[in-house]
Amino acid sequence: MRFLSTFIFISALSYSALSEAASLSEWSSCFRDGYSKQLSCAELSLDDGAVLAVTRKAAVKLGDTKPPIFVLAGGPGQASSELVSLIDAAFGPSNQYHDLYFVDRRATGRSNPWQCELDETVVTEAQIANEVQRCFERSVWPLDQLNSQTSIDDLEALRTLIGADTVNLWGGSWGTRFALLYAQRYPNSVNRMVLDGVAPVSQPVLITAEAAQGAWDELVLLCHANDECLRRFPNPTTQLNQLLASVGDGITISVFDAARGEQVQQTLSRSQVAQVIRGLLYMPEISGQLFYVVDQAQRGNWQPLVSLGTSQNSAAESMYIGLTLSVLCSEELPRVSRTAFDEEFNKGFVGQSWLEFWQLACAHWPTATYGYDEPTLLDHPTLLISGALDPVTPPNYAGLSAQRLANALEIVLPYGGHMNSMRGCMPTQIGRFFEAKDEEINTDCLKGLPPPLFMTNAFGSQLGGGLDND
Numbered sequence: 001m002r003f004l005s006t007f008i009f010i011s012a013l014s015y016s017a018l019s020e021a022a023s024l025s026e027w028s029s030c031f032r033d034g035y036s037k038q039l040s041c042a043e044l045s046l047d048d049g050a051v052l053a054v055t056r057k058a059a060v061k062l063g064d065t066k067p068p069i070f071v072l073a074g075g076p077g078q079a080s081s082e083l084v085s086l087i088d089a090a091f092g093p094s095n096q097y098h099d100l101y102f103v104d105r106r107a108t109g110r111s112n113p114w115q116c117e118l119d120e121t122v123v124t125e126a127q128i129a130n131e132v133q134r135c136f137e138r139s140v141w142p143l144d145q146l147n148s149q150t151s152i153d154d155l156e157a158l159r160t161l162i163g164a165d166t167v168n169l170w171g172g173s174w175g176t177r178f179a180l181l182y183a184q185r186y187p188n189s190v191n192r193m194v195l196d197g198v199a200p201v202s203q204p205v206l207i208t209a210e211a212a213q214g215a216w217d218e219l220v221l222l223c224h225a226n227d228e229c230l231r232r233f234p235n236p237t238t239q240l241n242q243l244l245a246s247v248g249d250g251i252t253i254s255v256f257d258a259a260r261g262e263q264v265q266q267t268l269s270r271s272q273v274a275q276v277i278r279g280l281l282y283m284p285e286i287s288g289q290l291f292y293v294v295d296q297a298q299r300g301n302w303q304p305l306v307s308l309g310t311s312q313n314s315a316a317e318s319m320y321i322g323l324t325l326s327v328l329c330s331e332e333l334p335r336v337s338r339t340a341f342d343e344e345f346n347k348g349f350v351g352q353s354w355l356e357f358w359q360l361a362c363a364h365w366p367t368a369t370y371g372y373d374e375p376t377l378l379d380h381p382t383l384l385i386s387g388a389l390d391p392v393t394p395p396n397y398a399g400l401s402a403q404r405l406a407n408a409l410e411i412v413l414p415y416g417g418h419m420n421s422m423r424g425c426m427p428t429q430i431g432r433f434f435e436a437k438d439e440e441i442n443t444d445c446l447k448g449l450p451p452p453l454f455m456t457n458a459f460g461s462q463l464g465g466g467l468d469n470d
Contacts, residue, residue: 022044022047023045024158025043027041028040028042032055035088039056041056042054042056044154044161050111050145052111054102055102057102060095060096061096061097064097066435067167067192068099068100068164068168069167069434070101070167070169071086071100072171072175072178072179073105073174074173074197074419075319075327076178077108079110079111079113080102080105082109082318083102084102090421091170093427093431093432096431097435098168098434101158103154107140107141107320108323112141114139114323115322116138116321116322129360129364132365136366140322143330143368144368146322147327147331148177148370149370155182156182159189167189168192168434169190169193172421173392176198176199180193180195180375181201181372183378183380184375192382192433192434192436193381193383194383194430194434195383195385195401196421197387197392199393199397201401202375202404204333205332205392206336206354207340207344207355208392209347209354210347211390212281212392213348213350215389215394216277216348216349218388218389219290219291219452220236222415222451226454228454232295236290236294239295240277240349243297244270244274250268252265252268253266253302254302255303256303258307268302270353271353271357274350274351275350275354276305277290278350282419284451287417288452288454288455289304289454292455292457293308325361325362326365328358328362329361331372334369335372379407381433384398384410385411385420385426386398386410386420387416387418387420388414389416389417390416391418393418395412398412411426413449415450416449429441
């Protein structure tokens, strides 16, 4: 089971000198995985020799020029071009009048990717060090180019080259941090922002224990509002804590590996199990199964938890680890104080496990430290979207960002997890926001979204009676 899930600036300056050597190739037709229709692609060449892949979906209704939308991926380390499935799922209304741009950051996607497969069985510090060093040996980019400041300048070069006076920004997860830093560095280049799963500049993203515990607690409350779930799992938090305590420093389990078609032995640590649980909290469509799989693992049947954990692999594999490590090690980990590290221990089931992994990994990733300036007040109209069940960017994070946004509107989906732009009527609301029809945004349409469907036995939530309930 992989437990990678899964998310710099200086004072503003004139960009004209930086953009003189940048260029954009001619657009050509192309296709991208996740979207069946034809797109346009080009290459953005920067003054330092870097070449980035740019994908564009032209506005459906041509003729009335509107500020384009830059789609900023999360991670850090996700490729923007791999979010094209959102064109219909989240941006259908927005794309009627706005071009959509997907720029693969340096070392991601089609921009000379730096990908590494971190072994899912690593447990010890020595194993982590070996995996990280093997990744570093595959270096395809200078580390001093893999930071947010450089990526922000790359986006500004593209804005200049396409002739847009201003751009709209949509950011998801870490992409929200990217958007906030871009607006901070180039405030006159930004029109409006939609931030989904807000990662405020003031909050290090590696501090996750309290948010994960909060999402778990909210899920417990929803379970106990459901008669069958309450009957089946009266004390899920106690069960989770007992399970983690039983794992301790490590446990060897026997599970069926569907890919190999055989029973295999696998060693798990407490940290790995905690991170699998945290990762499964991201999506309400999956999190409703958590109490069942924890219960089964406590009874000695690890197969459901391992099978669900394996489903996280696609999320882990979507991160280009060269960029992920470079950004987290240079920008995020240095901002975590010793006090904050120690406080994570008592803030829920995740504890220090997430921080400890990155602390060990970054000890073997030789990057410099890039600091953040103190954020100033931004007045761009900004839509902040949060899910009440989000284990990594909870609603109060949007509130922290709103303190630095003079014109912010917050929407919280009661049963939303991490990333909610595609849920229910959110695409319509996002489209209205980008069209500056703020008065038409109506959250009543979100009230019909259902809570998670809780799995209470091997057949689901309704079928099977009590076959394995006792």
